[in-house]
Amino acid sequence: MTKPLKCDYLCVxxxxxxxxxxxxxxxxxxxxxxxxxxxxxxxxxxNYQQINIVVDRVxxxxxxxxxxxxxxFLSTGSPISFNLLKLLNGHSVQLAFNxxxxxxxxxxxxxxxxxxxxxxGNPILLALDPSITNGNIIPYGFQIVQGQQFQLTFDYxxxxxxxxxxxxxGYIFKPKIRVQNTALSGSITGAVRxxxxxxxxxxxxTFTVFDTVTTYNDTxxxxxxxxxxxxxxxxxxxIPDNHLLMNDTLPGNIVVHQTATNLGIIQLKYK
Numbered sequence: 001m002t003k004p005l006k007c008d009y010l011c012v013x014x015x016x017x018x019x020x021x022x023x024x025x026x027x028x029x030x031x032x033x034x035x036x037x038x039x040x041x042x043x044x045x046x047n048y049q050q051i052n053i054v055v056d057r058v059x060x061x062x063x064x065x066x067x068x069x070x071x072x073f074l075s076t077g078s079p080i081s082f083n084l085l086k087l088l089n090g091h092s093v094q095l096a097f098n099x100x101x102x103x104x105x106x107x108x109x110x111x112x113x114x115x116x117x118x119x120x121g122n123p124i125l126l127a128l129d130p131s132i133t134n135g136n137i138i139p140y141g142f143q144i145v146q147g148q149q150f151q152l153t154f155d156y157x158x159x160x161x162x163x164x165x166x167x168x169x170g171y172i173f174k175p176k177i178r179v180q181n182t183a184l185s186g187s188i189t190g191a192v193r194x195x196x197x198x199x200x201x202x203x204x205x206t207f208t209v210f211d212t213v214t215t216y217n218d219t220x221x222x223x224x225x226x227x228x229x230x231x232x233x234x235x236x237x238x239i240p241d242n243h244l245l246m247n248d249t250l251p252g253n254i255v256v257h258q259t260a261t262n263l264g265i266i267q268l269k270y271k
Contacts, residue, residue, distance in 0.1 A: 054113030129174035151182035190263030
């Protein structure tokens with residue numbers, strides 16, 4: 001009578017050990033090893049009516065792999081379409097949001113669909129620069145940590161990203177993108193008016209170590225936001241559309257991550 005009981009006991013123990021092993025393996029290869037990546041897009045202004053960008057796919061490359069392997073696709077389903085010139089003063093569009101394996105990544109690739117530019121009311125197909133016909137590869141190193149979300153901002157410079165082709169009034173798209181770790185970013189906000197407290201439409205510019213960041217203030221409220229700036233001290237330059245108003249330069253503006261540095265109402269003087 002004791003032998004069957006012993007066998008049953010051993011079977012139960014064996015099953016428990018097997019289940020424990022399966023659970024450990026699953027937890028080691030499942031969600032606990034994954035983090036999240038979120039990529040959004042903002043823009044600097046340009047003198048066009050529209051620049052409509054279509055993104056077919058976004059991929060990130062795991063560090064340590066050969067250039068042609070180790071890519072993780074982020075964008076799935078339908079292509080993402082957006083007008084770059086609408087993404088000012090803190091407005092953005094989500095480009096990708098996915099769970100990916102934790103670890104180090106060293107490149108991001110954007111595959112574009114048919115993009116267009118509108119000037120004088122006429123939409124024109126943008127030709128892709130030969131350097132991006134097989135994907136717009138951006139060297140940028142970052143770390144995905146298990147169970148955490150990593151956010152990136154792509155700041156397109158629309159003015160520098162499009163240039164005339166010289167052929168039948170066409171245009172070529174060669175993106176100039178500033179990549180910024182969102183968690184390490186702050187912003188500068190304010191409003192621009194004249195001495196009569198009337199909104200003064202203006203171009204607002206500042207400079208990072210590697211690039212220029214520009215926006216236009218809202219023509220209704222006068223407010224502006226220079227977003228996703230690395231921590232540091234910035235000089236803000238304001239150039240009004242009205243040539244009767246004087247430019248203004250505001251130095252020494254300190255930006256801290258996850259914080260908006262508010263300059264308040266900036267009143268421009270008449271010449």
